[in-house]
Amino acid sequence: MMAKIESAYIHIPFCKQMCHYCNFVKYYYTEKRATEYLQALEKEIEAYLPENNHKLRTIYIGGGTPTALNTDQLIYLFEIIHKKIDVSQIEEFTIEVNPGDINEEKTKILKDYGVNRISFGVQVMDDSMLKELGRIHRVEDVYQTVDLLAKNHFHNISLDLIYALPHQTVEHFEKSLQEALSFQLPHYSTYALQIEPKTVFYKKHRQGLLHRPKEDDEVAMYNILKEMMAANGIEQYEISNFAKPGFESKHNLTYWSNEYYYGFGAGASGYLPGKRISNVKPLPAYVDKALHEEKPILEIDTVGIKERMEEEMFLGLRKIKGYDERTFQRKFGQDIRSVYGKQLNELKSQDLLKDEQGVWRLTDKGMLLENRVFAEFILN
Structure with a gap:
């Protein structure tokens, strides 16, 4: 029996600011390069899904910052998806959003094209720490964006937090978490800071200039996280993920259940029967290969x-x-x-x-x- 592939990850690698901790495939947004990228992305998706109205269960659009695209580009992206995939059959359609980078018009576009879940990159409820992380939003933007999403009837929202940040105390994390929980959202993803190569934080760490909390404090933060989530009726269902019953991420459960999925876009990875496929990362190389070759593949690893x-x-x-x-x-x-x-x-x-x-x-x-x-x- 042929294995079913029911999920797709779509990578939009554009940002208007580079965060100091992030090593995902990302590039500064310009209108021209984003348009060229979407044309290449359309060709790649066509190569894997030559038939229209393909049946999938979950779609996840990540980045980068997908909503860095302008309104016409955002519509173009969704038109590509709607042409190739039967969105009426999608159980969970997620897009990543940063506070303050989405307006009323873009929010309505998401709703009109069937997005039903928002992954919300907050990271910490503290303006000075947001600045140190290289984030361009501030706490005020978080409140405004939550209100905007609620006004447009988005109820399945996941809020991302990072802990064990430079100079962060246990007490500070508890306060930040308490404020994030005050939104009473149905899903929270919360990760300890990882020092990744090719980031600003990695360079600071190598120079001895990154002052992270002690390991005991990091453990204390994780224990507080679990206790406060439970106290608010939000159940832990994965090491770093918490949800009210029924709001667990179906797309991420695809990964954790070791099931197959497509990966579209620069640097994206897909898992198909018997193989893992990694796409080329550099933007010009991805665009060139996607437009002029069959698929923009960097390497294929056999999975025995x-x-x-x-x-x-x-x-x-x-x-x-x-x-x-x-x-x-x-x-x-x-x-x-x-x-x-x-x-x-x-x-x-x-x-x-x-x-x-x-x-x-x-x-x-x-x-x-x-x-x-x-x-x-x-x-x-």
């Missing part, structure tokens, strides 16, 4: 059964509901213990995993040491 098993465990254990070993049996035709019995027993003895009637879950300690846990599932 060993790699599939490894990824199944890395991703599945991120979910709070855990990983059911019957799923492993169904997908691979093998008992999980015949492949990973030693690792599972050792991690259980170290109080990093727990087994509840064949469902394996990270313990609280395991969540804090997730990378150590996942490394145990690499097969030699």
